[in-house]
Structure formats: structure tokens, C-alpha cells
Amino acid sequence: MLRVLRLAWLTSVRQPGRTSIGVLGVVAVGALLFDMLLLSRGLVLSFRDLLDRAGFDVRVLATDAAPFTGPRIVEADAVAAAIAALPQVEAVVPVSIREADIVSETAASQPPGRVQFIAADPQARPMWTLVDGRDLSAGAGANPPLVVNRTVADRLSLSPGSTLTLRGACGPDGSVLPPVAFAIVGVAGFPFDDAAAQTVAGRLSDIGRLCEGGMELGVDMLLVRSNQREGAGRAAAAIQALLPPLHVVTNEELVERFSRVQFSYFRQISFVLATVTLFFGFLLITVLLTASVNQRLGEIAALRAVGLSRTRVVAGVLCESVMMVGAGAILAVPVGLVLSVWLDDILRALPGIPSDVHFFVFEGRTLVAYTWLLGAASVGAALYPMRIVATLPIAATLRREVVG
Amino acid sequence: MRRTRIWALVAMALSAAVALTAASAAQPIEAGEAPGVLVSRQLMESRALGIGDLVRLSADPTGGRSRTFRILGAYEPTPDPMRFAQPALEARLHLPDLLALSGNPSDPSASDTVSSINVALVNPADADAFARDVSTRLPGTVARPTSAPDDRAGTFLVIERFHLAIASVTMLGSAVFLLALMMMLVDERSDVVGTLRLIGFTRRRILMQVLAEGTCIAAVGTAFGIGFALIMQGAFNRFFQWRYDTALVFLRITPGVVAQSILLALPLGIAASAIASWTLLRRHPLALVRR
Amino acid sequence: MTQPPIVEARHVSRVFPMAAAPVTALSDVSIRIEAGEYVAVVGPSGCGKSTLLHILGCVDVPTSGDVLVQDRNVGSLSDAERSRLRLREIGFVFQRFFLLPMLTAWENVELPQAEAGVARLDRRRRTAELLEYVGLASRAAHRPSELSGGEMQRVAIARALANRPRLLLADEPTGELDQRTGGHIITLLDRLHEDGTAVVVVTHDVAVAACAHRLLTMRDGQIVEGSS
Numbered sequence: 067m068l069r070v071l072r073l074a075w076l077t078s079v080r081q082p083g084r085t086s087i088g089v090l091g092v093v094a095v096g097a098l099l100f101d102m103l104l105l106s107r108g109l110v111l112s113f114r115d116l117l118d119r120a121g122f123d124v125r126v127l128a129t130d131a132a133p134f135t136g137p138r139i140v141e142a143d144a145v146a147a148a149i150a151a152l153p154q155v156e157a158v159v160p161v162s163i164r165e166a167d168i169v170s171e172t173a174a175s176q177p178p179g180r181v182q183f184i185a186a187d188p189q190a191r192p193m194w195t196l197v198d199g200r201d202l203s204a205g206a207g208a209n210p211p212l213v214v215n216r217t218v219a220d221r222l223s224l225s226p227g228s229t230l231t232l233r234g235a236c237g238p239d240g241s242v243l244p245p246v247a248f249a250i251v252g253v254a255g256f257p258f259d260d261a262a263a264q265t266v267a268g269r270l271s272d273i274g275r276l277c278e279g280g281m282e283l284g285v286d287m288l289l290v291r292s293n294q295r296e297g298a299g300r301a302a303a304a305i306q307a308l309l310p311p312l313h314v315v316t317n318e319e320l321v322e323r324f325s326r327v328q329f330s331y332f333r334q335i336s337f338v339l340a341t342v343t344l345f346f347g348f349l350l351i352t353v354l355l356t357a358s359v360n361q362r363l364g365e366i367a368a369l370r371a372v373g374l375s376r377t378r379v380v381a382g383v384l385c386e387s388v389m390m391v392g393a394g395a396i397l398a399v400p401v402g403l404v405l406s407v408w409l410d411d412i413l414r415a416l417p418g419i420p421s422d423v424h425f426f427v428f429e430g431r432t433l434v435a436y437t438w439l440l441g442a443a444s445v446g447a448a449l450y451p452m453r454i455v456a457t458l459p460i461a462a463t464l465r466r467e468v469v470g
Numbered sequence: 471m472r473r474t475r476i477w478a479l480v481a482m483a484l485s486a487a488v489a490l491t492a493a494s495a496a497q498p499i500e501a502g503e504a505p506g507v508l509v510s511r512q513l514m515e516s517r518a519l520g521i522g523d524l525v526r527l528s529a530d531p532t533g534g535r536s537r538t539f540r541i542l543g544a545y546e547p548t549p550d551p552m553r554f555a556q557p558a559l560e561a562r563l564h565l566p567d568l569l570a571l572s573g574n575p576s577d578p579s580a581s582d583t584v585s586s587i588n589v590a591l592v593n594p595a596d597a598d599a600f601a602r603d604v605s606t607r608l609p610g611t612v613a614r615p616t617s618a619p620d621d622r623a624g625t626f627l628v629i630e631r632f633h634l635a636i637a638s639v640t641m642l643g644s645a646v647f648l649l650a651l652m653m654m655l656v657d658e659r660s661d662v663v664g665t666l667r668l669i670g671f672t673r674r675r676i677l678m679q680v681l682a683e684g685t686c687i688a689a690v691g692t693a694f695g696i697g698f699a700l701i702m703q704g705a706f707n708r709f710f711q712w713r714y715d716t717a718l719v720f721l722r723i724t725p726g727v728v729a730q731s732i733l734l735a736l737p738l739g740i741a742a743s744a745i746a747s748w749t750l751l752r753r754h755p756l757a758l759v760r761r
Numbered sequence: 762m763t764q765p766p767i768v769e770a771r772h773v774s775r776v777f778p779m780a781a782a783p784v785t786a787l788s789d790v791s792i793r794i795e796a797g798e799y800v801a802v803v804g805p806s807g808c809g810k811s812t813l814l815h816i817l818g819c820v821d822v823p824t825s826g827d828v829l830v831q832d833r834n835v836g837s838l839s840d841a842e843r844s845r846l847r848l849r850e851i852g853f854v855f856q857r858f859f860l861l862p863m864l865t866a867w868e869n870v871e872l873p874q875a876e877a878g879v880a881r882l883d884r885r886r887r888t889a890e891l892l893e894y895v896g897l898a899s900r901a902a903h904r905p906s907e908l909s910g911g912e913m914q915r916v917a918i919a920r921a922l923a924n925r926p927r928l929l930l931a932d933e934p935t936g937e938l939d940q941r942t943g944g945h946i947i948t949l950l951d952r953l954h955e956d957g958t959a960v961v962v963v964t965h966d967v968a969v970a971a972c973a974h975r976l977l978t979m980r981d982g983q984i985v986e987g988s989s
Contacts, residue, residue, distance in 0.1 A: 069875055076863040083749065084657075087650040094643035098636070137530070330555035334710070339636060343643075350647050357654040368859030371820045372873050372920065373848025375841050405639065412632050417624045461821035462777075464932075465811055467857060 070378065074385035081358070085390060088354045092394020092440075093401055095347035100402030100436050101409060101426060102340035108427035109332055110325045116257050116422055117317040120193045122159065123298035124290035125320065126305060127313045138162070138284030139312065146288055148308060154301040156293045159190040160270060160285040164277050166232040168222070169245040180235060181218060181264040184256070185273040185285075192254070193289065194267060199226030199252030202269055210272040212248035215265040219253045226250055230266070236277035246275045258420045332425065344443055347391070351447035355387055359451040363458065364467035370460045380456050384448045391444035395437070403428070506542035508562040512715055514544045516559065527561070529572040537571055539563070549718035552625065557715065645738055652739075652746035655687075656680060663750055664758025673751045680747035681740060688739020692732055699723055699731075765832045766793040767850075767928045767959050768817050773826035775812050775982075786812040787823070788982040796927060799954040800961045801973030809982040810963040811932055817961060818851050818930045819843045848877050852921030852958075856933035858913040860905040866892065866916045867901040873923040891919040895949060911942030918949055922958070929953060931962040935969055947972055 078085045117123075126149065128137040139145055142160045150158045162185045186193065188202035194213065202211045214224055224230060228250045234243040248268060256265045268276075270285070292301035298316040306314045315323075325333070359366070366379055406426035413425040504524055519525065521541055528536035547558040563571070565584070573580030591600055597615035604613035656663070666676055703721045710720045750758065775787040786809045794800060794817065802810045815821035816828055819835050828835040830846055838846065847853070860869045870891050874884045892898045895915040905913050914934060921929055931950065935943030943966060951972050954960050964970055978986035 073861075073864075076861075080863040084650065084653060087646055087653065091643060091646040091650060094639060094646055098639050098643065326555075330714075338706075343640075346640075346643060346647070350650065353647075353654070354650055357658070361658070364857065365859055365861060367820075368853070368855055369861075370844070371818065371847060371853045371855075373844055373846075373851075373924070374873075374876055375844040377841070378876065409632065409635055412635055413628060415631075416628045459821075461812070461815035464815070464820070464855065467859075 070381050070385055071389075074382050074389055077358075077362075077382070078386055078389055084354060084358065088351065088390045089394045089397070091350040091354075092347055092391050093398045095343050095350065096395045096398025096436075096440060097402035097405050099340055099343045099347070099439065100398055100432070101406045102336040102343065103432045103435055103439075104402075104406050104426040104428060105332055105409075106336040106340070107429070107432070108425045109329045109423065110321055111427040111429060112422070112424045113324055113329075114317065114321045116420060117320060119257055119422075120289070121191055122157075122193070122289035122291050123317050124155075124292055124302050124305065125315050125317075126288035126290060126309075127286070127315070128284070130313045130315075138286055139288060140284040142285040142288070145309065145312070149288060149290060149305055152301070152304045152308065154293050154296040154304045155290055157190060157291040159187050159193070159289040161186050161193070161287045161289055162270065162273055162285045164273060165235040166266075166276055167235050169231040169233050179221070179264055181214075181232065181266050183232065183234075183273075183276060184265060184267040185270045186267065188269045191291075192267070194254040194256045196252050196254045199250070201252055201254075202267065207249060209247050209249040210268060210275065211251040213252045213254045213267045214250055215256050215259055215263065216253060217259070217262065218264045218266060219250075221264070224250050224253075226252055232266070232276060234276035243277065246272075248272075257422055259422075260417070260419050261414075261421050263420075340439075344439055347440070348443045348447045351387055351391060351444065352450055354390070355383060355448060355451040356454065358386070359383060359454050363454075363463050366455055367458060367460045367463035367467065370458065371464065376456055380452045383452045383455050384445065387444045387448035387451075388441075391440055391447070395440045399433075399436075504538045504540040505564060505567045507539035507567075508543050508545050509541050510547045510558050510560045511544045512547070512557050513559045513561065514541075516557065527563075527571060535571070535575075537567070539567070546717055549716050551718060554714050554716050554718050641734065641738075645742070648738060648742040649745060652684060652687075652742040653749065656743070656746045656750050660750055660758045663747075664755045667751075667755035667758070677744070677747055677751060680743055684740050684743025684747075685736070687743070688736050691739060692735040695735065696723075696728055696731060764796060766795050766829075767798075767831060769793045769829045770813070770817060770823070771827045771829070773813075773816055773823040773828060775809070775816060775821065776824045785982050787816070789826070790982070790984055791826075792817070792977070792984065794928065794959055794961055796959055797954070797957050798959045798961075798975060799950075799973045800959075800975045800977060801970040802961065802963045802977045802979060803965065803970050804979035806965075808979040810979055812982075813979070814930050814932050814961065814963045817928075818853055819847055820853075848873060849924050850926050850928060852918075852923075852926040852929040854914070854917050854921050854929065854931040854934050856936040858905070858910075858917045858937075860913055860916055860920070862905050865902050865904055866897060866908065866912075866919075869905070869916055870919045870923055873920060877924050879924070887923065888919075891922055892916075894922075895919045896945075909942070910938050911945055914938060914942075914946055915949065918946070918953075922953070926958065928959045928961065931960065931964075933964055933966075934962060935964065935966045940968075943968070 126139065126145075128139045139160075146158045146160050149155055164183045164185065166181050166183045168179050168181060184193075186202075188211075192201055192213075194215075196213070197216070198219075199213075202213060209229060212230060214230065218224065218230075222228075222230065229247050230250055231245045231247045233245045236243070248266075254267065256263070256267070259265050290301060290305065292298045298318065302314045302316045302319075305312070369379060370376070410424055410426045413419075414421070414423070507525070507527070509519060509525075513519065519541055521543060523541045524538055525541060526533075526536045526538050528534060530536075545562065547560055550558075566581070569581050569583070573583065577583075589600070591597060597617065601613040601615050604611060663676060667673070700723055703723050706721045707719055711717065770790060770792045773787055773790045774785065777784045777786055788809075790809075790813060792813070802813060804810050812821065816823055819828070819830065819838075822828075822836065830850060833846075835843060835846070860866075861872070864872065867888055870888045871884050874887060879887070889898070889901075892901050895918055897912060897915055897919070900908060900912060900916075905916070908916065914937075918929075918931075918934075921931075929950075934950070935946050938946065947966075947969050950960055950962065950969070960973075962969055962973065970976055976987050977984050
């Protein structure tokens with residue numbers, strides 16, 4: 067085997083220009099293939115990570131409409147209490163989201179803006195990560211407490227201790243609501259924020275001050291943390307059995323649904339491009355090897371004449387293919403990783419994409435799939451030149467070579 | 471945002487309504503003077519509805535405040551690239567019917583509230599000025615020309631940038647492929663080139679010949695590539711239109727794209743043949759013949 | 762008990778199917794090559810000399826007739842068995858040398874031995890011995906591109922002898938060489954024969970043919986002169 071490999075290696079380096087081009091071609095193809103494999107599951111993995119990071123594994127909604135677009139859960143306190151009483155459930159947090167306009171700003175030159183107001187139970191584990199100041203549970207004196215994201219804090223030059231006045235943009239049919247002054251207690255990172263998102267978080271009880279009706283209109287969602295021993299599936303089943311009209315979805319189901327619907331484009335494009343790329347690589351190697359073999363027909367026939375078996379010369383061609391693809395594939399991984407960072411930066415500029423979401427995410431199985439695909443391509447690409455070598459008529463070739 | 475919500479609401483309402491219809495199959499629906507509704511082809515097919523059928527629609531997921539409608543026809547929804555992966559389960563109602571269905575009954579102004587008003591101007595070139603005028607006269611109202619960029623435009627700009635990046639990498643790979651092909655093509659004829667050099671052909675003369683051949687091959691390759699792309703365009707569109715049950719066009723090869731392809735492929739092919747032939751021509755003719 | 766011939770062809774014909782009409786390269790040829798013989802095959806171009814050599818060397822199969830190598834019918838052997846036979850029993854020398862350009866002279870000679878599974882130490886000894894034999898010990902580390910035509914042919918002969926074959930087949934071994942260099946090759950073939958290897962050489966070179974003990978003349982696919 068070593069002899070076969072050595073001869074294949076020597077044959078490959080015999081024409082360094084051609085081999086380099088072949089390897090370079092595989093690098094380009096491999097890098098793109100690697101990236102497409104990263105893309106095929108990247109968004110799903112990243113989205114799942116984002117969901118899991120919030121610390122809740124089941125979501126309860128009024129209907130199967132996308133979160134925050136459908137009807138709300140009414141009598142949320144009672145519903146939350148009933149769910150919390152289930153043995154499969156560890157914690158329940160009602161969450162509502164409203165929109166509010168900024169009324170007073172410390173930076174007068176800035177135009178007024180709109181924020182997304184997340185209202186949650188201050189005693190529950192927050193779904194955001196505090197980076198400065200305190201959390202809502204600490205209270206804030208006269209004004210209701212508010213946590214703002216870095217974009218809001220930077221744009222309005224806010225810090226813990228500042229005041230921010232908001233006017234709810236949730237009145238019936240766009241009617242103007244009275245402004246509410248909030249005391250900034252902290253700055254936090256919100257997992258689903260995009261780069262430009264202006265997000266703030268307040269107490270669920272304060273939503274009534276911001277929007278007419280408040281809690282009576284219901285909450286958008288109940289975040290549930292399942293009991294670790296039971297798991298999300300059992301908790302979801304128990305909730306569904308308890309409250310059949312509600313829509314209960316686990317993180318897994320949510321990811322699966324998003325993967326099937328919202329992320330479909332990226333899955334499709336990665337599949338199409340991976341297929342095209344692989345075919346391209348296959349074609350490149352086939353052409354290079356075929357040309358290389360065709361140029362060495364006399365040599366190969368002579369080797370067969372001196373006694374090298376058919377298997378031996380065919381194995382040599384296969385080794386050449388695997389070597390060329392292998393070298394290109396190894397070099398393609400770092401190139402692909404660099405390329406994926408660039409492509410990720412481009413895609414993350416999509417409006418509404420949370421900053422923490424990545425389109426290209428590395429996982430071990432990507433490397434396994436990549437190796438398998440390129441391995442198969444290298445074998446597939448070698449089939450035709452291998453056939454040429456295997457069916458080479460020794461005598462006729464020797465005769466032709468001498469006449470030629 | 472609000473518009474999206476309203477569509478979601480209607481879609482949700484329809485899902486609920488159709489579910490109700492199915493559930494009440496044993497209970498006859500009273501037709502009376504049922505208002506007409508148009509139903510998307512996809513909804514018709516997915517729920518096995520037919521023209522003339524009576525359906526009950528509700529904006530409430532529990533089915534409350536439902537109203538009966540008669541299906542007057544089916545329509546092909548306007549393809550929405552932002553939602554192509556979602557089944558287009560939707561319906562078109564007369565505005566008063568939709569308002570009656572979705573408005574808050576305790577709100578007297580509910581029947582007079584719409585999410586947006588589409589305006590056709592006598593002179594479309596005045597769109598910007600008109601939008602500014604409306605915004606000034608009606609504070610709180612957002613007036614925007616339909617040509618103005620919005621989030622959707624931003625999305626497509628990013629996707630376009632992404633495609634461009636992918637295309638650049640593909641181009642790089644293609645260039646390598648092309649170079650390899652041309653090198654082999656030239657290399658295979660090294661003895662001919664060597665002989666020509668030995669009998670007195672100048673490097674320049676041979677290079678010109680190779681370039682002419684390279685141009686021909688590049689031209690034929692480009693034409694073949696465009697032809698192949700045109701065939702693939704149909705295949706791709708048909709597959710994805712079938713896959714997502716939409717009339718959306720996923721791939722469109724415009725004259726601009728064709729021109730771009732020609733402008734890229736031809737010089738690339740010619741350059742590849744020039745580089746490949748130069749690697750051969752700079753060698754000594756005897757070395758070429760002796761190989 | 763008489764020893765069987767090294768190779769024997771019985772009523773061998775070889776027809777090449779061509780687009781215009783089939784071409785008969787060999788027509789009912791019979792020949793025996795005994796151990797230690799030195800046979801030269803001569804004749805005009807296209808008379809079937811090389812085809813006969815290829816058939817005797819088991820790289821081609823006859824359309825009809827039998828070829829026996831040490832009493833084994835080649836027609837009944839698989840491709841792998843024929844490869845093994847060529848590797849161990851038959852040495853080939855070609856007009857165009859067909860050395861592997863990326864290997865040194867030493868490696869070219871060592872290659873068939875390695876393929877035959879000869880131990881490394883024995884391989885080294887045999888390769889050194891062969892290169893010494895053909896007078897190229899000092900050129901062992903050189904690649905074919907660094908050798909002259911005559912030197913390349915001598916390496917090719919050393920390679921052909923690597924596994925101590927009982928039969929050496931040479932197809933126009935001096936065809937690409939000048940007279941002086943060709944003379945060296947003739948001397949080498951002569952020595953080989955003296956050392957006990959049977960040699961069959963196809964040639965146009967009168968000097969080569971003159972060294973042979975048996976001369977066969979072919980015309981139109983048949984042996985027309987000399988005892989077969």
C-alpha cells in the first residue's frame with residue numbers, strides 16, 4: 067500500500083503545475099462546500115442555542131400563530147398558576163411585548179424612536195443578561211423600573227439612575243396614550259435583539275400603565291422551564307392535557323418548525339450550492355485525472371507488461387485522486403472558515419436577525435459530512451480514469467505509443 | 471409590522487374558521503344572504519373546498535363572532551418572497567366584511583379603521599412630494615412611496631450581497647477549472663507546439679493561434695453555459711414552485727445577467743488560454759518535442 | 762525427460778477488428794522458445810513481429826490458437842495470473858524504454874521486485890547487482906531525464922531482469938539509439954544469453970539479428986523463414 071501511495075505521490079508531484087491547479091480547484095470547491103454544510107444547519111443550531119440560553123424549554127401561546135402576532139392568553143395569572151402546579155414544571159414566566167414611543171430623551175438632537183417593551187415577572191429568572199446596574203426585582207422608587215439594551219442606552223446616553231419616558235403605542239386604533247416615566251435600573255443584553263433593536267424590559271404589572279387594558283388584554287406567551295427529570299416533552303404534554311385550547315410548543319418543536327418554514331431558504335440554497343459545488347469538484351478532478359492518465363498510457367501499459375497487476379495500477383489512480391482531493395480538502399477547511407465569517411457577516415445584516423444568531427455554525431458532524439462527501443467525490447471522480455486504466459489494452463497501447 | 475399582524479390575523483382566522491367548518495359538518499350552515507369571499511387556490515385545495523361552498527370565518531381562535539361566507543371563486547395569491555415557505559392559506563373579503571369580522575364591537579370607530587390606503591397618483595413621479603405632503607397634513611400618518619426602500623428591500627439587498635459573494639467564490643473556482651482545462655489542452659499538444667517552434671513559427675504567432683482557439687472555446691462555452699442556465703432556470707423554478715406551491719419565480723435570467731456572464735466568461739477563457747500557452751511557449755522547443 | 766519449452770505458440774492467429782476491414786496481424790503461427798535460446802525475429806514493418814512478441818509475452822491474447830508458458834495454457838489464466846506470470850517469468854524491453862520519469866534508475870529497477878514481494882535487503886542487493894551488470898552503478902540516483910538514450914535502455918534491461926525471468930522479450934531495443942549505443946545494448950543482450958536467459962528480440966537491426974542463434978523472418982503475419 068505504501069508503495070502505491072508513494073508512486074501516486076510521485077506521479078502527482080511530477081506535474082506540479084497541474085497538481086497545484088487541481089488542489090487549488092478543490093480548495094475553492096471544498097471551501098464553498100464546507101460553508102454550505104455549515105449554512106445548512108447553522109441557523110437552526112444558532113436559533114436553538116438562543117432559545118436554550120433563555121433558560122426555558124416550553125412556550126405556551128394562545129394559538130399556533132407566530133409568537134407576538136396572534137391573540138393573547140387571557141387570565142394569564144390563573145393559567146400560569148395552573149401550569150406551575152404541574153409536577154413536570156419547574157417555573158412559569160408570563161411575558162408580553164408591546165411597542166412604545168420614546169417621549170423624553172436626554173440627547174435632544176436625536177429624533178424620537180420606538181422601543182420594544184418586554185414585560186415579565188420581576189421575580190422570575192430574567193430572559194436577558196444584565197451587563198450594568200441592577201435588575202427589575204430590585205425596584206426603583208417612585209418610577210417603575212426599566213432595563214434597557216445597549217443600543218437604547220448608547221443612543222439616549224442612559225445609564226442606571228436615568229429616567230426614560232415612554233408612551234405606549236398600543237392604544238386601540240392608534241389613539242394617543244399618556245406618557246409614563248421609567249427609572250433606568252440596568253443595561254442588559256437581550257438574546258433576540260438585532261444590531262439596531264431598541265429593546266427595554268419592565269415589570270409585567272407596569273404594562274397597565276403603558277397600555278390601556280394592560281394585563282386584562284392577556285399576555286403574549288408563557289415561558290415554561292420543565293422539571294429536569296421530566297424533560298420538555300413531558301411538560302409540554304402535561305400542559306396540553308391540562309389546557310387543550312392553548313398552543314404548547316417545546317424549543318425542539320419550535321426549532322423544527324422554523325427550520326421547515328422560516329429557514330427553508332437557507333437550507334435549500336445550501337443544498338443546491340453544495341450539490342453544484344460537489345459536481346464541479348467531481349468534474350474538475352475527473353478531467354485532471356483523465357488527462358493525466360491519457361498522457362501516461364504508454365507508461366501504464368509498460369508497467370502492466372512488466373507485471374504490475376490491473377488492481378495495482380487502478381489503485382494508483384484512485385490514490386492520486388484521493389491525494390489531490392485530500393490535500394485540497396484539508397486546505398479548504400481554514401479557507402472555508404474564513405469565508406464563512408465573511409458570509410456570516412453579510413447575512414447577519416438581514417433586518418430583524420438577532421445579533422447572537424449566526425448562519426454558519428461549526429459542529430463536528432459538519433466535518434464528518436464534509437469528509438464523506440469529498441471522499442465520495444474523489445472516488446467518483448476517479449471512476450472514469452480508473453476504468454480507462456483497467457480496460458487498457460496493453461499490446462495495442464504499446465504499439466500505438468511506438469507508432470505515435 | 472401592523473400590516474404583517476393583520477395578515478397573520480386573517481390567516482389565523484381562516485385556519486380557525488375552516489377548522490370550524492370541518493367540525494360542524496353535521497351542523498348545516500345557514501346560508502341566508504352570505505357575503506362572498508374569494509379563497510386562495512392553496513386553501514381551496516388543502517381543505518377540499520369548492521366554489522359555492524359556505525364557510526364560516528372568525529377572527530377569534532375560539533371561533534367566536536364567526537360569520538358565514540359563500541365562496542365565489544379561487545385566486546392565485548400574489549407571490550410573496552418573504553413568505554414563500556409558508557402555505558398561502560388566505561382569503562379576500564370585501565373591506566366592510568373584514569372590518570365587521572375583525573373589528574372590536576365596543577369600538578365605534580372600528581368599522582372605519584384600515585391598516586393602509588393605497589393611492590394611485592395621476593403623476594407617479596410626484597410620489598415623494600405627495601408622501602411628504604400627507605405626512606405634514608396628517609401627523610401620525612406614515613405615507614411612503616411604493617418605490618421607497620423598506621425592510622423587505624433591505625432583506626433582498628443582503629440576500630443579493632450574499633449571492634454576489636457566493637458567485638465570486640464560484641467564479642474563482644471556475645477560473646481555476648478553466649485554467650486547468652486550458653493547460654491540459656495546450657499541454658497535450660506540446661509536441662505540435664515544439665515542432666512548430668522548430669520549423670520557425672514565432673512564439674507570438676503560436677500564441678495568437680492559441681488565443682484564437684481559446685476565444686472560440688470560451689465563446690462556445692459561454693453560449694453553452696447560458697443555454698444550460700436557461701434550461702436549469704425552468705427546472706429550478708418548476709421544482710421550487712412545486713415544492714412550495716407558489717407562483718413565485720425563484721430564478722430569472724435577465725439580459726443583464728447574460729451580459730454579465732459573457733463579460734466575465736469570455737475574458738476569463740481568453741486569459742486562461744494565454745496563461746496556459748505561455749507556460750508552454752517559454753520552454754525550449756526541443757524540450758517540448760523530446761517529452 | 763525433456764524440459765518443456767519456456768514458451769510455445771501453437772497455430773496462433775491474431776485478427777484486429779478495424780472500421781474498414783479486419784486486419785490479420787498473425788496467421789497460424791507456431792513457435793517454441795527453449796530455455797537459453799537467443800531468437801531474433803525480423804521482417805518488414807507491419808508483418809506481425811511485435812504482435813507475436815506481445816502474444817509470447819502474455820500482454821495480448823490470440824484470436825485463435827494456444828500459447829503455453831512452461832506448459833501452462835495462457836488462455837486459461839486470469840488477468841491477475843497473467844500479470845504474475847509476466848512479473849516473475851518474463852522480462853520486457855521496449856523500443857521507447859518506458860521508464861517511470863519520476864523514479865530514479867535505482868527505483869525503476871527496484872519497482873518490479875517490490876511488486877513481486879522481494880524483501881528489502883534482497884531487493885537492494887539485486888538492484889545494485891543489476892545496475893553494476895548494465896554498467897550504470899554510478900547513475901543509480903539519476904532520473905531518466907538525466908540519462909542518455911542508451912543509458913535509459915540499459916536501465917530498462919536491468920528492470921526487465923529484476924525478478925530473474927527465464928525469458929527476455931525485446932521489441933526493437935536499439936530502434937531509438939545510435940549505432941555505437943546500440944552496440945552496447947547488443948553486447949548486453951549477448952551477455953544475458955550467455956548467462957542462461959532466453960532472449961527473443963524483434964528487430965530491424967542487422968547487427969542485433971546477427972547475434973541471435975536462430976533467425977525467424979516474418980511476412981504478412983507468417984513465419985516464412987527459419988525454423989519455428
